Amino acid sequence: MAVQSVKFYQVGSRAVGNRLLEEALRTEQASPARRNALNSGHRACQGCGEALGARYVLDAAVRATGGKLLAVNATGCLEVFSTPYPESSWQLPWLHSLFANAPSVASGVAAALKAQGRDDVRVLAQGGDGGTVDIGLACLSGMFERNDDVLYVCYDNEAYMNTGVQRSGSTPPFARTATTEATGPEPGAPIGQGKDLPRIALAHEIPYVATATVAELHDLEAKVERAMTMRGARYLHVLVPCPLGWGSAPADTVRLARLAQRSGLFPVFEASHGEITAVLPIRSRVPVAEYLRPQRRYAHLFAEPPRIDLLERIQAIADRNIGRYGLQEA
Amino acid sequence: MRRQLEGSRAIAEAVARCRPQVVPAYPITPQTHIVEAIGAMVRNGSLAGCEFLTVESEFAAMSAAIGASAAGARAYTATASQGLLYMAEALFNASGLGLPIVLTVANRAVGAPINIWNDQSDSMSQRDCGWVQLYAADNQAAVDLHVVAFALAEELSVPVMVCVDGFVLTHAFEPLEVPEQDAVDAFLPPYAPRQVLDVDDPVAIGAMVGPEAFTEVRYLSHYQLSQALTAYPQLCDGWQRPLSMVDAYRVDGADTVVVTLGSVSGTVKEVADEFGNVGVVTLTMFRPFPYAEVRKALGAAKRVIVLERALAPGAGGIVSADVRAALSGTLAEVSTVVAGLGGRAVTRAALRRLVADAMSGWLGERLVFLDLRDDLVEQQIDRMRQRRASGPHALGLLRDAGIPGSRIG
Numbered sequence: 169m170a171v172q173s174v175k176f177y178q179v180g181s182r183a184v185g186n187r188l189l190e191e192a193l194r195t196e197q198a199s200p201a202r203r204n205a206l207n208s209g210h211r212a213c214q215g216c217g218e219a220l221g222a223r224y225v226l227d228a229a230v231r232a233t234g235g236k237l238l239a240v241n242a243t244g245c246l247e248v249f250s251t252p253y254p255e256s257s258w259q260l261p262w263l264h265s266l267f268a269n270a271p272s273v274a275s276g277v278a279a280a281l282k283a284q285g286r287d288d289v290r291v292l293a294q295g296g297d298g299g300t301v302d303i304g305l306a307c308l309s310g311m312f313e314r315n316d317d318v319l320y321v322c323y324d325n326e327a328y329m330n331t332g333v334q335r336s337g338s339t340p341p342f343a344r345t346a347t348t349e350a351t352g353p354e355p356g357a358p359i360g361q362g363k364d365l366p367r368i369a370l371a372h373e374i375p376y377v378a379t380a381t382v383a384e385l386h387d388l389e390a391k392v393e394r395a396m397t398m399r400g401a402r403y404l405h406v407l408v409p410c411p412l413g414w415g416s417a418p419a420d421t422v423r424l425a426r427l428a429q430r431s432g433l434f435p436v437f438e439a440s441h442g443e444i445t446a447v448l449p450i451r452s453r454v455p456v457a458e459y460l461r462p463q464r465r466y467a468h469l470f471a472e473p474p475r476i477d478l479l480e481r482i483q484a485i486a487d488r489n490i491g492r493y494g495l496q497e498a
Numbered sequence: 499m500r501r502q503l504e505g506s507r508a509i510a511e512a513v514a515r516c517r518p519q520v521v522p523a524y525p526i527t528p529q530t531h532i533v534e535a536i537g538a539m540v541r542n543g544s545l546a547g548c549e550f551l552t553v554e555s556e557f558a559a560m561s562a563a564i565g566a567s568a569a570g571a572r573a574y575t576a577t578a579s580q581g582l583l584y585m586a587e588a589l590f591n592a593s594g595l596g597l598p599i600v601l602t603v604a605n606r607a608v609g610a611p612i613n614i615w616n617d618q619s620d621s622m623s624q625r626d627c628g629w630v631q632l633y634a635a636d637n638q639a640a641v642d643l644h645v646v647a648f649a650l651a652e653e654l655s656v657p658v659m660v661c662v663d664g665f666v667l668t669h670a671f672e673p674l675e676v677p678e679q680d681a682v683d684a685f686l687p688p689y690a691p692r693q694v695l696d697v698d699d700p701v702a703i704g705a706m707v708g709p710e711a712f713t714e715v716r717y718l719s720h721y722q723l724s725q726a727l728t729a730y731p732q733l734c735d736g737w738q739r740p741l742s743m744v745d746a747y748r749v750d751g752a753d754t755v756v757v758t759l760g761s762v763s764g765t766v767k768e769v770a771d772e773f774g775n776v777g778v779v780t781l782t783m784f785r786p787f788p789y790a791e792v793r794k795a796l797g798a799a800k801r802v803i804v805l806e807r808a809l810a811p812g813a814g815g816i817v818s819a820d821v822r823a824a825l826s827g828t829l830a831e832v833s834t835v836v837a838g839l840g841g842r843a844v845t846r847a848a849l850r851r852l853v854a855d856a857m858s859g860w861l862g863e864r865l866v867f868l869d870l871r872d873d874l875v876e877q878q879i880d881r882m883r884q885r886r887a888s889g890p891h892a893l894g895l896l897r898d899a900g901i902p903g904s905r906i907g
Contacts, residue, residue: 261696310553
């Protein structure tokens with residue numbers, strides 16, 4: 169396909185049209201040669217953030233490895249919607265074993281490649297937040313501490329969406345799920361530290377840890393690219409809004425991911441061997457309410473009377489993140 | 499060359515000569531010596547081209563073996579007891595995906611109560627996980643079965659579990675012959691997978707299958723597993739020492755035949771020698787179940803005693819259910835004898851009494867527990883009748899038995 173030169177108008181300073189960039193700086197998604205690793209025709213919901221994230225990540229990883237990439241998948245939405253027998257959307261070698269074991273399976277694949285002397289072929293494992301922060305955590309921690317040569321990608325939509333939206337260890341405070349009803353004095357998911365997996369990954373001091381969202385494509389692709397230049401255990405945590413579970417409009421997936429980052433609730437950073445090396449600064453900060461309001465899982469916070477007290481507690485989490493990671497652009 | 503070797507060491511050397519490429523390992527008694535020895539061989543270079551992974555659980559060990567096998571590598575691991583149960587989900591997955599992994603189970607009891615000693619509760623609990631199950635009667639068989647296991651697994655694309663009695667075999671030192679590298683190489687060709695993750699020929703392995711084809715996929719698992727009934731004897735024919743699927747001993751003209759699996763077979767044969775008119779049938783292969791061979795071996799027996807090293811609570815026997823099915827339509831009486839649980843010795847004296855009970859007609863089709871301490875269980879049952887808060891069984895039984903240290907304070 170010939171690349172057409174199209175003139176775009178820039179919108180302020182915040183939305184550089186991809187095609188205004190030099191060709192070398194354009195995203196893999198803009199390339200006619202992209203693998204389309206997760207091909208069309210799959211059965212994800214409209215506006216699925218995970219489908220978007222997986223395609224972004226895998227296409228970038230396929231490019232970074234010159235097409236020599238094997239993928240291991242945990243059980244979950246991504247696995248179910250992509251491979252209803254006898255169809256498969258995967259345009260690369262792909263293995264699904266169980267819910268909890270994707271990191272260990274990937275370790276085994278990496279070990280096999282090493283034993284066969286195939287250091288040109290790379291391994292990427294992927295799962296949702298349930299498969300990663302909850303049921304798969306032991307296997308993931310083992311993969312980290314052994315520094316196995318795997319990039320593990322968590323697509324975090326903050327609950328068990330495949331089974332009908334139940335709370336996971338990644339569900340944020342006060343979010344309604346099917347197992348955290350929006351009733352009582354502290355409605356929705358309980359407030360606490362939650363399970364902050366990027367920080368758990370940092371504690372393993374593995375070569376690379378990064379977070380990203382589906383709203384910042386250049387950032388996400390650059391992180392995948394960087395991860396694939398390294399060896400050893402690497403972890404990428406991608407926020408992927410879920411219209412079904414969050415009660416948001418399918419068209420709002422990218423907007424919500426951006427608001428999550430700009431509110432400070434989802435810090436976007438990268439780290440090397442346990443030390444933060446870069447953050448995606450917040451250029452125009454938004455109050456958390458702006459991010460929460462479009463999501464029906466938080467509708468109880470905005471009812472009459474609104475739960476200002478709970479919103480303040482969520483705002484405090486965002487403020488703490490901004491301080492901790494130095495997210496506010498000077 | 500015969501050498502004085504520990505069973506675990508000999509198994510490790512046999513496995514090493516099968517040139518495994520990935521060995522994920524997690525320690526559990528009484529299996530640990532096997533993976534320790536393999537790890538040492540990888541470290542000192544005598545087992546080249548092998549990745550040894552010290553993983554964080556048995557579930558991870560089997561999962562890494564799944565990944566390695568799907569990536570085209572020969573994969574092996576070993577476990578026992580709780581470890582086997584902890585990897586149960588991955589066992590079903592490995593067989594469902596048709597990955598030819600070889601696993602040693604150093605047979606050990608399953609808790610509670612926790613018990614590290616030998617019986618076969620662990621592997622019997624995984625009877626239906628879709629793996630070939632081979633039981634070694636002695637350490638030489640254990641060594642040889644591992645070589646055959648790799649060949650069988652890879653020929654059929656099914657995983658194979660080699661069950662070796664914990665301690666009794668794994669920790670026993672005896673003169674053993676570990677096959678030479680040349681002999682193993684001649685017997686076992688390099689692994690040629692039916693399916694592999696290959697960047698030049700991408701496939702999706704582990705797709706979701708709904709009602710439209712799930713039965714067919716499961717049927718094919720059954721079909722492939724059943725092929726072992728013909729493939730295994732053919733492979734054994736090409737091996738340097740005789741190996742059986744079903745070993746029949748003194749069965750000709752014997753009215754009473756004892757059926758068993760594993761190392762207890764030796765003791766049973768000694769008792770059979772004393773009687774002279776008692777046969778012994780030892781099953782090496784338990785899955786797939788060799789119905790025709792068992793029926794043939796039990797021939798005209800009138801009384802069949804199935805000596806089981808495991809218990810199906812609420813039902814009784816596990817092996818005897820299959821033996822009965824194999825003998826369906828015959829007049830043979832089949833009894834179930836649960837023996838040697840959690841490391842209790844199966845003595846010749848107890849077996850003599852058992853055979854005498856069978857010959858007298860008392861045993862019939864009963865379910866009996868060999869050497870059960872009736873006094874102890876009756877006291878505990880009585881205690882439960884008298885007191886709601888009767889406490890843990892284990893504590894009550896140990897107190898009644900007067901085991902020192904059973905009383906706290």
